[in-house]
Amino acid sequence: MTTSAPPAPPDTPSGGSRPGPVRTVLAFLRNTWRGLTSMRTALVLLFLLALAAMPGALLPQRSLNEFLVDDFYADHPTAAPIVEALGGFEVFASPWFAAIYLLLMISLVGCVLPRSLEYWHSMRAAPVATPRNLSRLPHHAAGGSTDDPDAVLARVRGALRGWRRVERTEPGGATTVSAERGYLRETGNLVFHLSLIGILLGLAGGKMYGYEGDVIVRADGTEFCNSSILGYDTFRAGLRVDGTDLHDFCVRVDRFDGSWLPNGQPATFGAQIGYQSGEDLAAGEETWRPDEIEVNHPLRTDGDRVYLTGYGYAPEFTVTWPDGQSRTGDIQWRPVDQDGTQLSEGATKFERPGVTDPEARRTSQLAVTGTFAPTGAVDPEGNLVSTHPDLRSPVADVVVMRGDLGIDDGRGQSIFTVDQQKIDDGELRAAAESRLGIGDTVTLDDGTVVRFDGVTPWVNLQVGHDPGQVWVLAFSIIMVAGLALSLTITRRRFWVRVTPADGDGPSGTSGGSRVELGGLARTDRAGYGEEFDRLTELLAPRPTDKKDG
């Protein structure tokens, strides 16, 4: 039915008693509920949803790109705090957005459930009796036929095959056929709306029980195991995830393969890996299953997905102290440019071996910092730049810092930088500076030699776990199916009244019949007319009276 509000049962004041506070509250609740579950409210809420989502596309979103939010702060210093306060940088996590879709879902349940109940009843009931006056219906036709009523009725049955029909005889000798079809439309509608709730629950489940972590792994046979949060560089846990029971599995990155077009645009990326699933680990398997992670092709194991989301380089440096002891460091550096040339920065940190005295430790620590270019070149100002992301002619511009790195302070440190505080305090000072190709060395004033040995690529792996997503997918598919069903099936009612013509029929000839047709489109009004006309043609060859409205 196309009515907007559920039919309101008449308020029957019982026994003349004045409405008490309880009744007032109840009436208020009932009216609120009725208002909330009306079609008009649903419409308004749908609009609000569309409107509320729009700033999420137009304003920078923190979840997508933190830097763009910072830019916005820089460009609009007065507006930004206001936008922030309104949740404009986190639209899809904001309470008002949640309020709209939750209200919509409540409205949906309240609207669709009673409707399905009504539909359930109507589905089991016989098609409604033929109205006395068929000419009142939106579709109507009448005519005479030379066939006798039985023949006409036989034709009616043939034409209405697949419709649900009931034949009834009327006191005046007329026979009526009530027919209805399109019952599945409501099923589709119901399935569609309920799947929307399923999708939302699936999303919520993912937010509760899912997690996502990033970790950089060097592509030289280094292993990573998903055993604890501590293994990750960053970790975003769902509300109910404390990180104690991650799915055990291990990934070993053997090689990174990239290929680029001459202009530096990436052509393909991939990492050759081996992995051991949780089962393998539990069974004490020694072998690694070979696989490859590429764009569009994550590793799927143990309900988790492992993606290749980035790559970079880890330059290797060896420090040789005057006493002949040496140490090698090859921590990853991170890409810093926006245009994908993989110009990188980092800090490779060293402690002099054999120094235990705290005071001596604090003056002898070293960090090789600076800039690294996989394909090095020098710009007009003399700065190192990279002209290609591939390792063609690696160059590092290093600044060797010496002093107290702050490792012993117990504060967490970025692996990519040295502690700026220590530099400001003068406890960490530049000891040498040089531009190094592979194999080049730089010597400090105390005779310590720093050598640039070579470069290893690393990959950034993103591990994702979302138990809700399979449900979201399943409900989405059901949703489309329901939608297609409800939009392509039309609900129609059709009535026929056949009267023997020898009585008071207008055609006057005995042995013929008078045929009256009526039609009503339920739920949608697009184009019953043409279909009705076809049926009319089939059933009453000589229409004497026809109406379409």
Added chain:
Amino acid sequence: MLVDPITSMWSDRLFQATLVVLLLAMVFTSLEYASRRVSKAARKEPAAVGAAAGDGATAETVEADGDARPARTRADRYGRVGVSLMLLALLLHAGSIVLRGMATYRWPLGNMYEFTSALCLMAVGAWLVLVYRHPVLRPAGVFVLTPIVLLMFVTGTVLYAEAAPVVPALQSYWIIIHVTTITIGSGMLLVPGVASLLFLMKRNERPAALAAKLPGAEALDRLAYRVTVLAFPLYTFGIITGAVWAEAAWGRFWGWDPKETVAFVAWVLYAAYLHARATAGWRTSRAAWINTAGFATIVFNLFFINMVVAGLHSYAGV
């Protein structure tokens, strides 16, 4: 993978030919429209339709075109030429797109040029099917062609991209499923968008000179509904396959990337349209406005989001 320059050149030529033929078709459909004569009775028709909002056959000026065989009017002849030209354009256009795919050895929906071109093809195709099935709609052709020709022009100039391979993220069979369904859905939705606008013009009789000669309000309204009802599930399917692809390519199936967000907004608007059709007081004019807004959002998503707001989708490249 290389690009075959000769094939790619022919693809471009066919595109240009398509645009020229569409322009010609526009000339003929506007001639048809201009030389259409509307009887006094039909001029009054919109008011009558406004009152009776039930369904029913179109009280249209059918007599002018359909049944009266011998007296084929001049408008009718122009109209037929217009439709034939559109058919020709459709063939040339399909050829252009097929050749583009052959030239690049990939599915020819890899950038905005190719995507918008295919969208226009779908819109022309949808319109031809409709005119074939409901000839009374034909006089509205010029209004459907105008936005298509405009889009085609922008496609061939601003959006034009040399035939080239696509970035790694787009090398997936999902591009065939996702982008194709979205294109078909969006292209089809152009028709109801225009039909709803025409419906509003007809109903309000503004601008009067243009509105008088339009097909009946009923027919326009029904046209908008019917095509929306077919295209909306396709569009929905397209969004879902996009999410499936994003799960494999970007590590999450939905991330409120600007493109995803605006597709969501358009989807919600079309849902609102279908709701409005079932809500008392919203059935006619307001529903038509919503449908128009829905298509405007799709166009906004195509141009503004791709070209101004960068997101993950932006590498679809201009």
